[in-house]
Amino acid sequence: MSKSSAETPLMQQHKAIKQKYPDAILLFRVGDFYETFGEDAIITSKVLGITLTKRNNGAAFSSELAGFPHHALDTYLHKLVKAGYRVAICDQLEDPKQVKGIVKRGVTEMVTPGVATSDKLLEHNSNNFLAAIHFADDKVGIALLDISTGELFASEGNAEYIDKLLQSLKPAEVIFQRNYQKHFKETFGSKFYTYTLDSWIFDEAYATESLLKHFQTHSLKGYGVEAMPLAIIAAGAIFHYLKDTEHPNLQHITSIQRLEREDYLWMDRFTIRNLELLGSGVENGHTLLKVLDSTVSPMGARLLKRWIVLPYKDLGKINERLDLVEFLIKDVDLRTRLTQHIKQAGDIERLVSKIPLRKINPREVLQIARGLQHVDAIRNECLHASNDYLKRLADALNPCLYILEKILKDIVENPPVLISKGSVIKEGVHAELDELRNIASMGKSYLVQMQQKECEATGISSLKVGFNNVFGYYLEVTNMHKSKVPETWMRKQTLANCERYITQELKTYEEKIVGAEDKILAIEQELYDKLLLELQDYIAPMQINGNVLAILDCLTCFAQNALHYNYKKPILHQGLEFEIKDSRHPVIERNLPVGENYISNDISLDPSAQQVIILTGPNMSGKSALLRQTALITLMAHMGSFVPASAATIPITDKIFTRVGASDNLSGGESTFMVEMNETASIINNLTPRSLILLDEIGRGTSTYDGISIAWSIVEYLHSSPHAPKTLFATHYHELNELENKLLRVKNYHVTNKEVGNKIIFLRKLAPGGSTHSFGIHVAKMAGMPPKLIDRANEVLQQLESKHVDEESSSPKTEDLSTNIKKLSVPKLQLSIFDAHSETFDEIRTMLDSIDINRLTPVEALMKLNEIKQKVK
Numbered sequence: 001m002s003k004s005s006a007e008t009p010l011m012q013q014h015k016a017i018k019q020k021y022p023d024a025i026l027l028f029r030v031g032d033f034y035e036t037f038g039e040d041a042i043i044t045s046k047v048l049g050i051t052l053t054k055r056n057n058g059a060a061f062s063s064e065l066a067g068f069p070h071h072a073l074d075t076y077l078h079k080l081v082k083a084g085y086r087v088a089i090c091d092q093l094e095d096p097k098q099v100k101g102i103v104k105r106g107v108t109e110m111v112t113p114g115v116a117t118s119d120k121l122l123e124h125n126s127n128n129f130l131a132a133i134h135f136a137d138d139k140v141g142i143a144l145l146d147i148s149t150g151e152l153f154a155s156e157g158n159a160e161y162i163d164k165l166l167q168s169l170k171p172a173e174v175i176f177q178r179n180y181q182k183h184f185k186e187t188f189g190s191k192f193y194t195y196t197l198d199s200w201i202f203d204e205a206y207a208t209e210s211l212l213k214h215f216q217t218h219s220l221k222g223y224g225v226e227a228m229p230l231a232i233i234a235a236g237a238i239f240h241y242l243k244d245t246e247h248p249n250l251q252h253i254t255s256i257q258r259l260e261r262e263d264y265l266w267m268d269r270f271t272i273r274n275l276e277l278l279g280s281g282v283e284n285g286h287t288l289l290k291v292l293d294s295t296v297s298p299m300g301a302r303l304l305k306r307w308i309v310l311p312y313k314d315l316g317k318i319n320e321r322l323d324l325v326e327f328l329i330k331d332v333d334l335r336t337r338l339t340q341h342i343k344q345a346g347d348i349e350r351l352v353s354k355i356p357l358r359k360i361n362p363r364e365v366l367q368i369a370r371g372l373q374h375v376d377a378i379r380n381e382c383l384h385a386s387n388d389y390l391k392r393l394a395d396a397l398n399p400c401l402y403i404l405e406k407i408l409k410d411i412v413e414n415p416p417v418l419i420s421k422g423s424v425i426k427e428g429v430h431a432e433l434d435e436l437r438n439i440a441s442m443g444k445s446y447l448v449q450m451q452q453k454e455c456e457a458t459g460i461s462s463l464k465v466g467f468n469n470v471f472g473y474y475l476e477v478t479n480m481h482k483s484k485v486p487e488t489w490m491r492k493q494t495l496a497n498c499e500r501y502i503t504q505e506l507k508t509y510e511e512k513i514v515g516a517e518d519k520i521l522a523i524e525q526e527l528y529d530k531l532l533l534e535l536q537d538y539i540a541p542m543q544i545n546g547n548v549l550a551i552l553d554c555l556t557c558f559a560q561n562a563l564h565y566n567y568k569k570p571i572l573h574q575g576l577e578f579e580i581k582d583s584r585h586p587v588i589e590r591n592l593p594v595g596e597n598y599i600s601n602d603i604s605l606d607p608s609a610q611q612v613i614i615l616t617g618p619n620m621s622g623k624s625a626l627l628r629q630t631a632l633i634t635l636m637a638h639m640g641s642f643v644p645a646s647a648a649t650i651p652i653t654d655k656i657f658t659r660v661g662a663s664d665n666l667s668g669g670e671s672t673f674m675v676e677m678n679e680t681a682s683i684i685n686n687l688t689p690r691s692l693i694l695l696d697e698i699g700r701g702t703s704t705y706d707g708i709s710i711a712w713s714i715v716e717y718l719h720s721s722p723h724a725p726k727t728l729f730a731t732h733y734h735e736l737n738e739l740e741n742k743l744l745r746v747k748n749y750h751v752t753n754k755e756v757g758n759k760i761i762f763l764r765k766l767a768p769g770g771s772t773h774s775f776g777i778h779v780a781k782m783a784g785m786p787p788k789l790i791d792r793a794n795e796v797l798q799q800l801e802s803k804h805v806d807e808e809s810s811s812p813k814t815e816d817l818s819t820n821i822k823k824l825s826v827p828k829l830q831l832s833i834f835d836a837h838s839e840t841f842d843e844i845r846t847m848l849d850s851i852d853i854n855r856l857t858p859v860e861a862l863m864k865l866n867e868i869k870q871k872v873k
């Protein structure tokens with residue numbers, strides 16, 4: 001753009017507004033269009049695929065231009081936001097017809113990924129959170145708001161805890177202090193859509209003031225966040241941001257819910273990912289969420305996600321849920337009726353949030369009423385049930401009868417989506433509206449009636465009612481009948497063969513008919529606005545209704561799952577013993593090929609007798625599956641769900657840790673052994689007697705000897721820990737089986753298999769004792785390695801094993817770790833080719849010298865062997 005002096009007033013206005021929103025795309029309303037200019041236009045045309053033109057205002061000024069009709073806003077806005085842009089909607093604030101010169105314009109809403117209310121930007125079964133983070137010295141405050149439901153959560157804790165919340169609740173946008181950009185990336189990664197705010201906004205006094213003003217209270221005690229200054233600051237930042245983005249109507253944010261780390265079973269983000277709890281996109285197919293989610297409402301689906309990542313630790317609350325699930329399983333009729341009502345109640349939470357935002361359309365208002373009817377029905381169904389929790393839930397429901405009736409009385413049965421289309425308000429609600437509608441629809445026939453009436457009264461047989469723009473409606477009398485015109489009529493026009501008159505009645509009617517349509521719309525709008533204002537008083541109880549329906553939806557879904565998939569009620573207890581009978585992996589069992597059955601297993605852990613299980617077994621036999629099903633069953637029980645086992649006794653657990661050996665976790669640049677060790681260290685440093693630890697091939701990210709040593713000492717450490725955490729350790733290092741003989745509470749188990757000829761059949765049953773080999777070569781064969789290579793690997797294996805056995809029989813029984821490791825020294829092979837002093841031998845020697853065995857993976861070893869074999873041929 002060139003000098004401002006050459007700019008039109010319109011462009012000057014645009015420039016002034018754009019300056020206030022430099023990092024947003026400004027959709028600038030001009031007449032019936034939203035226009036974008038300059039850089040904004042280039043982006044907009046590219047993202048929306050609309051034409052980019054140039055606007056020339058004389059030689060001195062030109063700018064790129066791209067625009068679309070205002071009614072297409074809904075179609076285009078979400079595309080811009082989904083493409084990662086912030087969009088400021090600038091509207092005309094005055095009626096152009098009433099204003100001389102340039103119309104006043106201003107930004108009426110800023111839409112960003114985290115502050116989105118349009119259905120097109122939201123996924124119905126996911127929350128759309130805006131998170132605010134406040135960094136302090138060694139702690140972090142967090143607030144999470146879903147503006148589309150009004151839910152606001154706040155918490156504070158160390159970076160690991162906040163990271164876990166971010167990873168599990170996946171906010172669409174995160175805001176934080178501007179000077180912490182680098183720190184944010186280092187702490188939470190670069191996956192989030194972020195926006196930074198001035199540091200002064202993150203101030204306790206300012207935040208408290210904003211919150212008190214919003215909630216209209218004198219203190220924040222009632223929300224339990226008073227002692228959480230960092231969480232308060234983060235919540236304050238959210239309210240500031242909402243003001244900045246022109247969201248003044250926030251009456252649907254009715255409370256802050258405190259998220260207390262200590263209330264929930266802790267799983268770090270690695271565990272959440274490793275257990276494949278939520279997943280997203282394509283990988284969604286095999287997640288716990290996917291197999292558990294048979295909810296019938298978006299509210300239930302959203303709550304279920306939260307239950308999965310934030311399972312309870314409180315025995316009373318868990319049992320309340322479990323008992324209700326059991327109750328719902330038994331009462332088939334009640335369950336069926338509940339499901340029907342919940343399904344038809346609509347997304348109460350999101351509908352209610354549209355009320356203060358003034359984004360609710362007449363159809364949705366009617367849906368609110370229908371929702372309330374279902375709430376009423378559910379309340380009546382459950383109020384006298386013989387389950388206390390259900391009774392309490394029912395008691396919390398409020399069908400808001402006054403507003404329910406008012407909506408049904410005011411709104412027609414099948415209203416249009418837009419209030420501006422009219423025909424929304426029922427007949428009988430407003431006398432003037434009824435009359436106007438009558439006039440509008442009956443206009444013509446009314447005139448005919450009047451014409452007839454006047455004909456009869458005056459005897460002017462040729463009397464006609466006509467209309468022109470100058471006089472409006474008139475009565476036309478031919479010259480022949482002029483003498484019969486009553487005195488009260490006023491002559492307005494004389495033509496060659498007739499005269500035109502007006503009457504008082506005609507004028508009164510004319511006033512009505514001409515403005516009727518406009519007035520009808522205005523009255524309908526006014527009545528609708530009044531109704532919305534009244535609805536506003538019912539936001540809080542309706543939100544509670546939404547929440548109760550979500551809980552009932554989740555628990556009915558658990559009952560349904562239990563019946564369909566044969567889940568049983570777990571017994572949770574304050575002791576420490578863990579025992580599951582005939583347990584299955586809930587996700588794998590639902591994804592097995594047709595005809596295959598999941599083989600169930602019993603698993604028991606007891607800190608005083610069987611604290612650590614060393615689990616060995618062939619590759620692919622089901623070790624990881626066993627570990628994960630133990631964790632998933634524990635988690636499901638803490639959510640209040642029945643579990644895939646014939647019986648389960650599960651101790652209240654505070655933390656589930658899972659770690660997988662580095663090479664199982666190659667994605668995301670986290671494949672280094674260092675990360676594996678860091679993570680294992682964090683388990684070791686955070687465990688308690690109530691922790692469940694699942695280690696899958698820990699140590700395998702380094703050389704065999706290092707790996708065994710580390711794995712060995714981890715088991716020793718966990719065993720000797722005063723907390724005696726329950727541990728399952730799956731490993732290919734059969735050497736660890738030795739630990740059973742040395743450590744009292746370590747027990748060996750293996751997953752069974754059967755060898756038939758040179759084939760192995762996985763029996764997948766857990767049995768006491770360690771297994772002796774891993775069948776890695778068998779897996780290599782299954783993976784399609786050339787038969788020659790496989791034969792050779794078997795030969796080498798045999799030689800290695802016989803050498804190992806020789807050495808073992810000649811060495812004394814080892815008792816401590818160091819001698820045990822020494823025992824594993826590389827057997828000296830006596831292969832015949834090494835006897836021949838040939839060129840091949842030299843070549844092979846050079847090759848062997850260059851190999852660093854400590855860094856060699858099993859597959860690389862097999863490849864090298866193949867190379868050697870080729871040379872010998």
Ligand SMILES: Nc1ncnc2c1ncn2[C@@H]1O[C@H](COP(=O)(O)OP(=O)(O)OP(=O)(O)O)[C@@H](O)[C@H]1O
Nearest residue numbers: 588597598599618619620621622623624625626764
């Ligand atoms: N109990 C079971 N019943 C039926 N199928 C099972 C069972 N356990 C595991 N499987 C199947 O076997 C596959 C391999 O299981 P898993 O990954 O647990 O083996 P693993 O012993 O950990 O293997 P590796 O040592 O190679 O990592 C699973 O993906 C699943 O399809």
